[in-house]
Amino acid sequence: MTRDLISLAGMVFFAHHGARPEERTLGQRFVVDVDLWVDLAAAGASDTLCDTVNYSRVFKLVDSVMHGDPVNLLETLGERIASRILEDSDGVERVRVRIAKPGVAIAESILREAAVTIDRSRTG
Secondary structure: OOOOEEEEEEEEEEOOOOOHHHHHHEEEEEEEEEEEEEEEEHHHHHHHHHHHHHHHHHHHHHHHOOOOOOOOOOOHHHHHHHHHHHHHOOOEEEEEEEEEEEEOOOOOOOOOOEEEEEEOOOOO
């Protein structure tokens, strides 16, 4: 497995996911980080976009999931994002997706965020 890593950090989306009706109706902010393990030797030598992962394309994949059909769980969003990236990007060997809900409302708590991290690879 390669040690090269591309990170897209702090992608912010306003979407309508959640298990509670008000989350679906009012919507809320989500922050998504994606790490991609990919061999970057060819891109480093060629300085050519076609030899690496197109960041814009990955962002658009994440955006399409975040603004797609509403789901109850962060876990489901993470799975969908990881699957889409692995399906779309042949060079990506492994993907880690972290999705956070800042300021999540949990009774009697002070909580900066609730987050889930999904880590998937082509080998399982």
